Amino acid sequence: MRPAVKKITDFLWEISREENPAMRVPARIYASKIILDEMDDGVYQQIVNVASLPGIRRHAICMPDGHWGYGFPIGGVAAFSSSDGVISPGGIGFDINCGMRLVRTDLTVEEVRPKIKDLVNGLFNAVPAGVGAKGFLRLSDRDLDDIMVEGSGWAVKKGYGIPGDLERTEELGKIQGADPEKVSAKAVERGLGQIGTLGSGNHYLEIQAVTAETVYDDGAAAAFGVDRPDQTLIMFHCGSRGFGHQIATDYLQVFERAMKKYGLSVKDRELSCAPFRSEEGQDYFKAMICAANAAFANRQIILHRVREVFSAVFKKSPDSLGMRTVYDVCHNIAKLETYEISGRQEELLVHRKGATRALGPGNPSLPEDIRPFGQPVIVGGSMETGSYLLAGTKEAERESFASTIHGSGRRMSRGEAKRKVRGEQIASEMKEKGIYVRGASMSGLAEEAGLAYKDLDEVVRTVHEAGLSKKVCRLSPMGNVKG
Amino acid sequence: MTIRFRDDMFESDAAFDAEATELPSLFAECGTAIFAVMADLASVKPVETRKIRLEDDSLEMLLHRWLSELIFIKDRDSMLFREFEVRITGLEGKFTLESMNYGERIDQARHKLGSDVKGVSFYRLSVKQEGSLWKAFVVCDL
Numbered sequence: 001m002r003p004a005v006k007k008i009t010d011f012l013w014e015i016s017r018e019e020n021p022a023m024r025v026p027a028r029i030y031a032s033k034i035i036l037d038e039m040d041d042g043v044y045q046q047i048v049n050v051a052s053l054p055g056i057r058r059h060a061i062c063m064p065d066g067h068w069g070y071g072f073p074i075g076g077v078a079a080f081s082s083s084d085g086v087i088s089p090g091g092i093g094f095d096i097n098c099g100m101r102l103v104r105t106d107l108t109v110e111e112v113r114p115k116i117k118d119l120v121n122g123l124f125n126a127v128p129a130g131v132g133a134k135g136f137l138r139l140s141d142r143d144l145d146d147i148m149v150e151g152s153g154w155a156v157k158k159g160y161g162i163p164g165d166l167e168r169t170e171e172l173g174k175i176q177g178a179d180p181e182k183v184s185a186k187a188v189e190r191g192l193g194q195i196g197t198l199g200s201g202n203h204y205l206e207i208q209a210v211t212a213e214t215v216y217d218d219g220a221a222a223a224f225g226v227d228r229p230d231q232t233l234i235m236f237h238c239g240s241r242g243f244g245h246q247i248a249t250d251y252l253q254v255f256e257r258a259m260k261k262y263g264l265s266v267k268d269r270e271l272s273c274a275p276f277r278s279e280e281g282q283d284y285f286k287a288m289i290c291a292a293n294a295a296f297a298n299r300q301i302i303l304h305r306v307r308e309v310f311s312a313v314f315k316k317s318p319d320s321l322g323m324r325t326v327y328d329v330c331h332n333i334a335k336l337e338t339y340e341i342s343g344r345q346e347e348l349l350v351h352r353k354g355a356t357r358a359l360g361p362g363n364p365s366l367p368e369d370i371r372p373f374g375q376p377v378i379v380g381g382s383m384e385t386g387s388y389l390l391a392g393t394k395e396a397e398r399e400s401f402a403s404t405i406h407g408s409g410r411r412m413s414r415g416e417a418k419r420k421v422r423g424e425q426i427a428s429e430m431k432e433k434g435i436y437v438r439g440a441s442m443s444g445l446a447e448e449a450g451l452a453y454k455d456l457d458e459v460v461r462t463v464h465e466a467g468l469s470k471k472v473c474r475l476s477p478m479g480n481v482k483g
Numbered sequence: 484m485t486i487r488f489r490d491d492m493f494e495s496d497a498a499f500d501a502e503a504t505e506l507p508s509l510f511a512e513c514g515t516a517i518f519a520v521m522a523d524l525a526s527v528k529p530v531e532t533r534k535i536r537l538e539d540d541s542l543e544m545l546l547h548r549w550l551s552e553l554i555f556i557k558d559r560d561s562m563l564f565r566e567f568e569v570r571i572t573g574l575e576g577k578f579t580l581e582s583m584n585y586g587e588r589i590d591q592a593r594h595k596l597g598s599d600v601k602g603v604s605f606y607r608l609s610v611k612q613e614g615s616l617w618k619a620f621v622v623c624d625l
Contacts, residue, residue, distance in 0.1 A: 042492070055537050069495075069496075070496070070605075070606030070622055071606065088528075090604075092599040092601045129561075131521050131597070131598075132590075132596075133591070134561065144518055185561075189559045193561075194558065200599040200625075201495075201594075201598045201625045236572060243623075244600075245601040245602050248601075248602060249602045252604075253548065253551075256544070270605045270606040270607065318590075369554075410495050413490040414490075414495070414497065415488055415490035415497075440596060441598065443595075444596075444597060444598055447598060465603075
């Protein structure tokens with residue numbers, strides 16, 4: 001049964017502590033009334049469970065793209081005291097630093113459309129995707145150690161990018177504090193062959209169009225790199241691959257056993273946690289950072305392949321095509337950040353599981369050229385409906401631990417989607433709409449059909465009206481590679 | 484022996500109930516279910532083997548670790564598995580599992596592939612005996 005929710009505003013709802021004696025803080029859901037009514041019951045129970053964890057501050061949060069996960073709901077945000085709070089691998093997910101990168105080009109839609117098949121086919125061949133995909137890099141264990149510590153910087157050093165890519169990546173593509181000693185040999189074995197691959201499921205690589213009609217903030221758009229009519233951009237969504245997945249598995253098993261040692265109990269075993277300052281907590285955090293940095297490097301290497309493909313098709317260098325990173329964001333991560341709690345500055349461990357950081361204008365962590373506008377937030381929609389570029393806000397920093405949505409959020413199970421549509425039908429319908437798609441799996445295409453996702457425009461409207469992030473532009477798909 | 488995928492739960496992941504009359508068969512059913520998410524197993528030939536040996540103090544941890552090991556081998560060796568010979572001995576407090584797992588290397592051109600399984604969640608993970616049947620509930624992350 002759903003707990004009672006109290007309306008704070010048209011786009012913010014609260015479950016008070018009185019609803020469940022285990023709750024240490026209230027739980028908040030950002031949603032329009034339409035989205036709130038459609039949210040699955042699992043979200044409500046899970047956000048109440050998160051609000052019950054030790055050391056949690058202010059409130060547990062679920063974003064409008066939220067849906068049933070395990071442990072945390074997808075779209076969940078929670079911040080814990082770094083001194084006496086917990087860290088929970090379930091609050092980050094198996095795909096550590098699953099995230100998004102957006103790349104701008106000088107190419108117009110008119111230049112790209114006649115070559116869309118060549119581009120998508122080239123990308124399908126250059127960026128391995130799906131079950132069993134193997135990367136083109138032959139890495140040694142030592143290389144992976146360096147990647148764990150240096151992140152995207154390793155890739156740029158090896159010639160797979162430019163310094164400007166790092167400036168436009170969250171944490172400059174490298175989170176401090178990685179310790180490869182905390183990563184198992186299994187994770188290394190599992191991940192070595194997958195760096196430079198896309199993954200499967202909802203991972204994708206998309207060529208997109210922006211028109212003047214779909215730019216909502218000219219100043220922010222231009223600063224971010226969306227600066228000409230009918231512009232072509234490229235967006236991709238992937239994470240730390242088998243390397244990160246194994247680290248998550250290893251530490252879920254460690255934490256399952258560690259709970260008893262620290263006298264902790266949780267209603268949901270996937271919320272297994274340990275004190276952040278414990279040996280287990282610190283080991284996992286350092287290993288998580290290794291995976292996060294590997295994910296940054298993975299997206300950097302994929303960008304290199306994207307540049308190669310575009311260069312080959314247009315017979316120009318990537319630089320002369322204006323191919324530069326707009327931004328790269330994490331949406332499964334835990335990070336140490338400082339916020340005001342009860343009138344004083346406190347270091348918190350912010351867990352974002354299917355949620356994106358959204359720093360506001362003026363934040364010193366942002367590069368100077370975009371600082372006045374806030375952090376770019378890349379929100380992937382379905383392959384049929386398009387995506388958004390948003391900008392972070394001061395309101396998000398004050399109210400949601402500088403967090404916002406990550407996508408449109410699923411509203412239908414994969415099984416149900418496959419019963420409603422077939423992959424071949426989706427590909428054909430998209431072709432009729434002028435979107436050329438190559439998928440590693442036909443059943444995967446069906447699972448990712450637009451009807452399986454919430455209304456992206458409504459999800460984005462919610463965070464725009466709630467003040468968590470502002471619309472900059474809307475991007476439409478022209479071509480897509482699905483994992 | 485039966486597997487029932489739970490489409491009424493989870494929008495983005497895969498959950499299933501499994502049943503069998505014998506415990507080793509239950510584990511084998513769970514292995515089959517995990518790989519059925521990733522591929523049409525009719526397109527996978529059982530031509531290579533991998534052995535697994537594990538010990539743990541509970542059946543749930545044993546199942547979690549065995550399925551996780553299969554997923555690890557799937558990525559390390561780029562393999563899909565379709566048949567499992569499982570042997571479980573011991574009692575609560577110490578169980579030993581030994582399995583021979585049959586499959587082949589992934590061929591993206593030949594195999595009908597689905598969504599990749601990243602790992603197995605602890606969410607409501609259960610292995611229990613009810614009457615004459617062994618039952619399990621597993622959620623895997625896609």
